[in-house]
Amino acid sequence: MGAMAVVCALALAFALLLPAARSHGDGGGAHGGRGAAQGSQARAAQTCSEPEKQTLPPSRADGPTITTIKERPGEKRKLIVGVDQNSYRWGYRDPNGGGDAELEGFDIDLVRRIAEDILGDRNAVQFKAIPTDQRIPAIQDGRVDMVVRTMTINCDRIRDVAFSAPYFRSGQQLLAPKSSPVTGYDATLAGKRICTAAGSTAYSTLEADRAAGRLVPSADFSTTVPSQLDCLVRLQLGEVDAVVTDTALAASQAAQDPTVELKGEAFTTEYYGVAMKKDADDLVRRVNRILVDFRADRTGGWQASYDRWLSATLGDDAAKSKPPAPAYLRES
Template sequence: MRVRRLRAGLRGWGGVGAMATVCALALAFVLLLPRTQSHGTAPAVGGSRAAQGLQARAGDCTDADAQNRSPAPSAAGGPTVDAIRKRGYLSVGVDQNSYRWGYRNPNNSSGALEGFDIDLAHRIAKEILGDGDKVQFRAIPTNERVPAIRSGRVDMVVRTMTITCDRLKQVAFSAPYFLTGQQVLAPRTSAITGYDTSLAGKRVCSATGSTAYDHLSADRRSGTLPATTDISTTVPNQLDCLVRLQLGEVDAVVTDGALAASQAAQDPAVRLKGGTFTKEYYGVAMKLGADDLVRQVNRILDQYRKDGGWKASYDKWLSPTLGADSGSATPPVPVYR
C-alpha cells in the first residue's frame, strides 16, 4: 500500500526518473559526488511577522542584519586560497536533490549536477583556479552543512544556506547572494491557508538544523503558532519533507519559499499556501578565520552580479518557478562590515 501511495504522489515528478531521485535520498547523506567535468584525480580532503522577531545574537548581531557582517571584497591571496590553488580544485558542499538549485537532471546523460547553486560554485572555481570545472562536489544533508565546513570536509557550502547570527558563531559567510523567506507547502486540496491558525492540529515537517524549524519552535512557544501544531517531524534533508507529505505522514512542510516553489513545480498535487513570513538571505558558508577566501568570494559575487552572470542563472533556473518579477529576481545589494 505504501509503495502504491508513493508512486501516486510522485506522478508529477516525471515517472521513473523521479522515483530514482527519491531513492537517491538514502545515499545523499554519505555520498561523495564524482567531480563533474573536473581535471585530475586529486583525492577528497579533509527566517514579516512575529516570526521575524526571532533573534540569535552574536555580540550585537541580530538576524535582521546578519547578512551585513561579511568583510569587503578583495583579490588578495592568503593561506586558505593558496592551499586551494596548490591542491588544484575547490571542494564544495552542495545538494543533489533540490530541483533547479542543485540536482541531477534525468534528461542529462552526463549525470552532471545542475542548478542555480551549481552555477555559482562553478563561477567561484573559475575565478580562483582559472577553470570552472576544477570543482569537487560533495552531497551534504541540510543538518550537516555546518559540521562539513568546521571539520574541513569541504572548503565551502553553496546550498541554500541562510545567514543567521547563530551560524555566524560557527562559520563565516559571504555577502548574501539570494533573498527568500519561509513559506508553507501543503496539498492543493488542503484547508491550510498559510503560516497561521489553519496549522492548528496539523503535522508540520521541517529539516533538522534549518531556520524553518527554529521559527516553528520559537513561534509555538510564543503563541504565534497554535500550541496544537505538531512540529515533531524533522528530517536530515529538506526534500525528505516532500516525500513525507506525499506519503500522507505530515500535513504541511515549512521551508524556504524558493525551495518550496521548486517542489511545487515537481508535484502538481501540492502548492504554496500563503506568502513568505520571514526575510532571509542565502550566503556561501566557509570556515571561521578563512577571511582571504571569504573576501575572494565576495569579490567574485560582486562581479557575478555586475556582469549579468547572476541574472542569467536566475532566468535559466528559477524564473520558471519564482517568476521574472518576484522579490527574489534581483540579487541582494551587499553591505559589508
Template sequence: MPNGTDPLVRRAAQRLRGWGGVAAMAVACGLTASLTLLPLAHDGSGADATPRTTGPGVGTGVQVVDRAAADTCKNPEASLRPDSADGPSIQAIKARGKLVVGVDQSSYRWGYRDPESRTLEGFDIDLARAIARDVLGDENAVIFRAIPTNQRIAALDSGKVDLVVRTMTINCKRIQQVAFSTAYFRAGQQVLAPKLAKDITGYDSSLRGKRICTAEGSTAYEELEKNSFGAVFKDDADGTKDDKDLLTVPNQLDCLARLQLGEVDAVVTDNALAAGQAAQDPAVELKGRPFTTEYYGVAAKLGNDDLVRRVNKVLVDYRNGPWQRAYERWLKADLPGIPGPPEPLYK
C-alpha cells in the first residue's frame, strides 16, 4: 500500500494478516477505497469506471395500490408502472452513449472489486449491466461510480449518476428525496459480532454499553436512533467529538475492519450485507434474527419518471430468470433460503 495510506488502513492490513488471505486483503483494499472516496471506479472493460411475501421463485405476481394510499406512505415500495418509452432522461443517456450508475465497490457479493481481476462484480453490478443492455443495447455501456453510503442521494441530486444500484432500502423518508423502482430484493437489519462474543445475542438489551458501528445515512443508524438498547453508536457518545468516537463510517465494510481491530464490539447492518462480511471473516457471525423488513430498490433523481418506468420494465423481465441466476451465483452460498424476488408493487 502507498506510504500515504490512512493509518486505520495500515493498522487493518497488519491485523488482517492471518485473517483469511485474499479475502482478508480484499477487506483492507475495500477500506482504502472507501476512505479515499475515489469518485470514479474502473470496471476493467475500458470504461470509467421488503410483510409482503416474495414471489414463488420468480416473483411474477403484481400488486396494485391506490395512489393516495401511496402518498401517505403506507406502501413506500409502490413505484410507477413499467414503460419502454424514451422520455427526456432516456434520451439524454442515449445521447451520451453511457449509463452512469452509482455502486459500491467494497460490499462482498453485492458490489465489490475482485482482488485478482480488479473488475467490479456482484449482484448489484449484474443488475446495473442488465439496465444498460436494455437502454443502450450493450451491458458494457455503463460507467460505474463508486459512492459511499451517505452520498447516494447527493450523487443523484447533483447529476453525477443516473441511477444508484447499491443495496439501497426503500423507505418513507427516502421516497421524498429520490424516485425508486419496484423492489428487487428483501432484506432486514441484523447484528454482526464475533463468534466468541457470547454475551451479544442480537438486537436487544445485550447491546447495552457495547460500541456499535453503522454506516452514516443507513437505515441501521436510523433504527439505533429510535432504540439503541443503551449501545454506544453516536459520534459524541462521551460528550466530546474526537477520533475515538467515530463509530459511524462512510461504507459498511469499514465497520468490519473496525470490528476486527477491536475498536467496536458489534455491527448493525442489513443481513444481506452482513452475510457477505461473515463470509469474508469466519471469526464473526450474525446474532439473533432480523428485526426489520426492508426492500432494496434502484434509485433515480426525483422527476426522472421515464427512467424509473424503464427500470421497472427491465425488472419485469429480470425477475423471470436472470434474478435467480444472479442469486445463485452471488448470494445463495452465504444467504440461503431466499425463494425469489419480491413481487412488484405499483401505484
C-alpha cells in the first residue's frame, strides 16, 4: 500500500504543476486553405494502409509556419508544445527535484532538440500540459505548434493533423496487478473492468476488437480517464482490473508501482510521431529533417535518450523500440 499511496500522491501533485490544458496561449502555425486541407484528408483516407508513411520529405527550409514562430516578440519567441507531465520517463517532473523541477524524459529531449534547431535555443520552449483527448483539438485550435506526447500515428488521426515520420515503435499491452488471474489480451479478461485514456489508441483498439469479435464479450472497457496515470491510480484503488495502454507507457507505470506488471505480449504494432497542423508543411518537413539527425547522432541523439530514460524500463536492447527507416509518401 505504501507504493500505491506514493504514486497516488504524485498523480495529484503532477496535476497541479503545469497550466491547465484548456488555457489559451499564443497560437502557432500559419493558416492555409480549407480546400487544400480537405484534399489532403481525402488522400490520407485513400492511402491509409500505412499511416506512418504519410508524411512529407525532410527539408531545412523555413516557410510561413516557422517564420511565424521565429517572429514572436521577446519572451514569446518560443516553440509552443503540448506534452504530458505524468508519463514517467517520457514527460514528467522528478518528484525529488523540488518545486522548480523541470520536465524531463524522452519526449522532452526531442522537444528541446526541435527548439534548438528552429530557434537556436533548446530552452526556448513553452510547455503545455495536454490531456490525451485534447491533443488534436489543441493543435487545430492553434494553442500549440505541435504535440510530442507518445502520440500514435493512425488512420483516424491523419485526417485531422499532420504527422512527422515515426520516432518510436510501441504497441498495446495489458497492465494488471501481479496477483491478477489476467494473463494477457485473451479470455482471462472475461468479466474484467479495463481502463483506458479517453481519445487514446487503446480505446479505439478495444472498440474495433469488440466489433470484430477479437475481445471477449464480457470485458468492460467503459472506464475512461483524461490521463494514463489516472488509470494506474484506478487500478491501485481496485476500481478496475486492468489497464490497456502502450507498452512503453505500461512499462513506465510498472516501474512506478512494483505491485503491477505487464501481462502477455503486445498485441499491436504502433509508431509515435510528432503531430502538427494539417497545413504546416514547412514545419512537418523541418521536424522530419531534425528526426533524421536525431536518429543519426550517436552521442546526444535517439540512442542516448533511450539509454538515459527508457533502458531501465524497456531493457538495454533498443531494437524493438527503434522506428523503421522513414518513408515519405505524402506529396503535399
